[in-house]
Amino acid sequence: MSPRFDGPGIVVVGASLAGLRTCTALRRLGYDGRLTVIGDEPHPPYDRPPLSKEFLAGRADGADLSLPGAGLGITWQLGRRATGLDLTARTVEIDDGALFPFGGLVIATGSAARPWPAPAPPAGVHTLRGLDDARSLRAALRRDGRLLVIGAGFIGSEVTATARGAGVEVTLVEPEPQPLRRAVGAAAGEFLAALHRRAGVDLRTSTKVLSLDRVREHTGARLSDGTDVTATAAVVALGSAPSTDWLTGSGLDTTEGVLCDRHARALLRDGTPATDVVAAGDVARWPHPWADTPGITLGHWSHATEQAEIAARSLLFPETPADYRPVPSFWSDQYDVKLRSVGFPALADSVDVRENDPDTRRLDVAYYRHGRLIGALTGNRVARIAAYRSRLATDLEGEAGATAAAGR
Numbered sequence: 001m002s003p004r005f006d007g008p009g010i011v012v013v014g015a016s017l018a019g020l021r022t023c024t025a026l027r028r029l030g031y032d033g034r035l036t037v038i039g040d041e042p043h044p045p046y047d048r049p050p051l052s053k054e055f056l057a058g059r060a061d062g063a064d065l066s067l068p069g070a071g072l073g074i075t076w077q078l079g080r081r082a083t084g085l086d087l088t089a090r091t092v093e094i095d096d097g098a099l100f101p102f103g104g105l106v107i108a109t110g111s112a113a114r115p116w117p118a119p120a121p122p123a124g125v126h127t128l129r130g131l132d133d134a135r136s137l138r139a140a141l142r143r144d145g146r147l148l149v150i151g152a153g154f155i156g157s158e159v160t161a162t163a164r165g166a167g168v169e170v171t172l173v174e175p176e177p178q179p180l181r182r183a184v185g186a187a188a189g190e191f192l193a194a195l196h197r198r199a200g201v202d203l204r205t206s207t208k209v210l211s212l213d214r215v216r217e218h219t220g221a222r223l224s225d226g227t228d229v230t231a232t233a234a235v236v237a238l239g240s241a242p243s244t245d246w247l248t249g250s251g252l253d254t255t256e257g258v259l260c261d262r263h264a265r266a267l268l269r270d271g272t273p274a275t276d277v278v279a280a281g282d283v284a285r286w287p288h289p290w291a292d293t294p295g296i297t298l299g300h301w302s303h304a305t306e307q308a309e310i311a312a313r314s315l316l317f318p319e320t321p322a323d324y325r326p327v328p329s330f331w332s333d334q335y336d337v338k339l340r341s342v343g344f345p346a347l348a349d350s351v352d353v354r355e356n357d358p359d360t361r362r363l364d365v366a367y368y369r370h371g372r373l374i375g376a377l378t379g380n381r382v383a384r385i386a387a388y389r390s391r392l393a394t395d396l397e398g399e400a401g402a403t404a405a406a407g408r
């Protein structure tokens with residue numbers, strides 16, 4: 001089944017989870033035409049979650065992370081960066097000036113770690129997004145050293161936990177009063193703070209790093225609490241931003257991510273879908289019925305996987321596109337605690353803390369908005385998260401049914 005994209009076929013930009021999963025779905029749905037994947041990293045697709053966990057701890061290597069892509073009939077263009085998109089000529093431009101024509105286009109360029117703001121940080125200050133970053137951070141971690149982690153979001157917290165597990169002293173600096181406060185609220189943030197402190201982390205909350213410098217082998221940081229920290233390695237973990245630079249001037253709406261409709265079709269600035277262009281994964285901004293804004297972005301593994309399926313369907317069957325209405329889910333492993341989240345804890349206006357016990361390492365928080373369950377976060381309570389998920393899924397399906405019945 002290829003007539004729709006005879007000739008140049010489908011081009012996927014971004015050779016990682018969302019790009020690969022879209023290719024897998026395209027083939028499974030019957031597409032047997034040309035499939036080209038362009039990726040700026042030199043590596044074939046690999047899984048990122050272990051980078052801050054098993055890989056950093058030295059318990060996994062590059063080969064353990066690889067995502068299976070054999071047998072899909074893909075022409076790989078690795079180590080090549082897309083620099084432009086022309087929707088009229090229907091070409092993607094590459095950094096060496098080459099043009100790749102496409103019939104259908106999948107945008108799956110993910111997101112990039114937010115850098116330390118100007119002026120640029122001194123040498124030896126790391127960010128963590130890709131395999132090469134993780135290799136260089138792993139090489140810099142020394143058992144007798146001190147690591148400075150700037151930002152106690154998911155990546156900063158996981159790096160901290162992994163480094164402590166390897167016996168490295170860590171100072172973790174976070175401007176909010178608790179780690180991950182904006183994502184999961186104060187109560188769960190307090191649980192996470194307790195985990196760090198009990199592991200011997202020097203956690204500085206409500207504190208900012210004002211400046212960084214390097215003296216010989218050491219990174220020095222001046223903190224807003226008036227103290228200085230000296231570390232043998234430093235990690236800037238300030239979150240990530242969608243990788244949309246290459247789409248500038250293309251006509252697509254790329255404000256805070258590639259804006260899509262509910263079928264994962266990329267939208268032009270006038271709000272109409274671009275012909276045969278879809279987006280999936282961290283790079284996409286898309287509407288969810290429970291979010292008040294026209295679009296949200298999610299940096300979750302499961303989202304990249306699930307939206308890829310919808311994107312493939314929209315490309316192949318534009319007359320009957322599927323809706324993307326997931327119950328988002330996320331996991332994070334910190335110390336010996338398996339954190340699991342479903343729904344949208346960040347959108348809650350009230351929380352019910354059912355369990356919060358750093359001694360037993362157990363957490364169970366339900367999040368509500370306007371009195372209705374909107375999300376949950378558990379620690380070492382995997383069975384409970386399944387129950388929350390099915391309740392949220394039932395609510396979402398019920399609403400979809402009601403919307404359809406009302407003809408909206």
Ligand SMILES: Cc1cc2nc3c(=O)[nH]c(=O)nc-3n(C[C@H](O)[C@H](O)[C@H](O)COP(=O)(O)OP(=O)(O)OC[C@H]3O[C@@H](n4cnc5c(N)ncnc54)[C@H](O)[C@@H]3O)c2cc1C
Nearest residue numbers: 014016017018040048049082109110111281282299300301
């Ligand atoms: C260290 C780390 C730990 C994580 N842990 C978890 C976890 O525990 N649980 C969880 O749910 N999620 C986790 N995530 C998030 C998860 O890995 C991402 O949501 C997922 O990788 C998104 O997939 P993606 O394909 O959309 O984007 P990405 O994986 O970012 O892939 C995008 C690809 O496109 C490439 N690219 C960018 N611009 C261009 C261009 N112009 N031309 C060509 N190629 C380009 C990028 O280099 C990259 O290879 C973690 C992420 C990181 C970095």
